[in-house]
Amino acid sequence: MRKRRTKMIGAKKKAFDTEPRMILLKEPILMLGMQVETGMKSVFRDVSRLGKRWQAFKRTGMIPNRKEPWAFVAVSKDHDQLNGRWNYLMGDVVTRVDAVPSGFASFAIPAGRYAVFTLRPPNRFAWGMTIGMAKRYIYAEWFPNSGFKPDSAISDFELHDERSTLKRGPSIDLYVAVKEA
Structure with a gap:
């Protein structure tokens, strides 16, 4: 088992684990929310x-x-590699989706194998920067050296729970879909 390392922001704060834990998500995660196409x-x-x-x-x-x-x-x-655009959805986890109101979106995050990276921004206002840094590291450095490749079923998703609301030391998990290289 490889030692878990962390990337640093500044001299003190751990931004994210560079060695993920691997999990097998046995059931899909259902969400109801909103989406946008972005780049x-x-x-x-x-x-x-x-x-x-x-x-x-x-x-x-x-x-x-x-x-x-x-x-x-x-x-x-x-992700559309040609035009550099993708769909971004955000919403709450639900137990079931009965109907999707107009202007909303539902999605079933597929069961499968995921590399899970824990992200810890230096403060609650640095989520975007920390997530961006972690994704750049994962796709540019971690994947080429991991023995895995991205699973095209889904790119990745952030899971926010009570840990993300902490005033001191907030964290989230970034799940990246993987398959054997």
Whole structure:
């Protein structure tokens, strides 16, 4: 078993584990939320706007079949290598999807093998920077040396739970779909 290493931001804060834990997700994770098509030049703006729309909806308290304990997912999928665009979804984990209201999206995160990287930003305002750094590392450095390749069923997803809301030491898990190289 390889030793778990961490990438550093500055001299003190651990941003993310560079050696993931491998898991087999046995059941799909269902989510209900919203989506946007985005790309490298617009991802931060698009995700910020989508997040504001989703938070406004969440304040209504009308998320049917929301799973307890609470969990939120942000999914990147359907990457188009030619134009550098992909679909980005965010929403809450639900126990089932009965109907999808107009303007909303549902998605079943597929069961399968995932490399799970724990991300720890230096503060709650640095999520975007930390996630971007981790994804660059995973796809440019980790995959070429891992014995795995990305599974095309889904690119990756962030799982936010009660740990992501901590005032000190927040963290999330970034799940990256993998298959043997």
